[in-house]
Amino acid sequence: MKKLIITIVFIACSALLHAQDYETSVGLRLGNSYGVSVKHFVSRYNAVEGILSSRFSGYILTGLYTYNNEMYEPGLNWYYGIGAHIGHFKGNRTSWPDWWDNNINDPMTIVGADAILGIEYVFYNTPISISFDLKPGFNLMGNSNIWWDEFGLTFRYIIK
Numbered sequence: 001m002k003k004l005i006i007t008i009v010f011i012a013c014s015a016l017l018h019a020q021d022y023e024t025s026v027g028l029r030l031g032n033s034y035g036v037s038v039k040h041f042v043s044r045y046n047a048v049e050g051i052l053s054s055r056f057s058g059y060i061l062t063g064l065y066t067y068n069n070e071m072y073e074p075g076l077n078w079y080y081g082i083g084a085h086i087g088h089f090k091g092n093r094t095s096w097p098d099w100w101d102n103n104i105n106d107p108m109t110i111v112g113a114d115a116i117l118g119i120e121y122v123f124y125n126t127p128i129s130i131s132f133d134l135k136p137g138f139n140l141m142g143n144s145n146i147w148w149d150e151f152g153l154t155f156r157y158i159i160k
Contacts, residue, residue: 022122025129027156029053033060037154045069047079051152058089058108062135064116075122083114085137110142118152127158 022041029037035053042048051062066081087110118133135150 022127022129022158022160024159025156026159027129027154029152029154031152032149033152035060037152037156039156041068049081049083056089058087060085060087060110062114062137064114064135066116068120071119075124077120077122078118079120079133080117081115083116084112085114086111087142108142110139112137112139112141114138114150122158129156129158130154131156 024038024040026036026038029035029051033053033055035051037049037051039047039049045068047066047068049062049064049066051060051064053060053062062083062085064081064083066079068077068079070076071078089108089110114135114137116133116135118131118135120129120131122129131152131154133152133154135152137147137150139145139147
């Protein structure tokens with residue numbers, strides 16, 4: 001019963017809002033890593049996204065290619081895609097667990113592959129979108145760990 005009420009309220013509220021097509025947006029990404037994100041649609045359903053984030057006393061630059069599709073209500077979209085990242089971490093990574101790397105005092109550069117799956121809501125008559133995603137990554141160079149815990153809540157301002 002509780003799920004039914006939540007679904008009805010969600011549908012009623014979203015009926016007041018409509019999708020706003022956009023081409024480019026920029027914003028802040030929050031989660032276990034944090035940084036900035038730029039998303040640009042290259043066609044109606046395909047977009048590229050760049051993320052510059054900080055995690056583990058270092059920086060990671062990620063490039064993604066995503067396929068975006070509408071969900072049930074206007075303004076609510078889901079997306080998935082693939083990409084790659086490169087990052088550099090300083091020495092003395094005291095915030096990392098001991099099992100992560102035996103040489104925690106050595107600087108490290110990583111290169112790897114990423115996947116992404118998320119949802120995005122674009123507000124009507126407001127140049128703002130909000131998205132939530134999971135972005136697991138696998139390091140191919142520097143450290144061969146898989147980051148299953150990468151998630152992000154992104155608030156973007158729509159430029160055009």
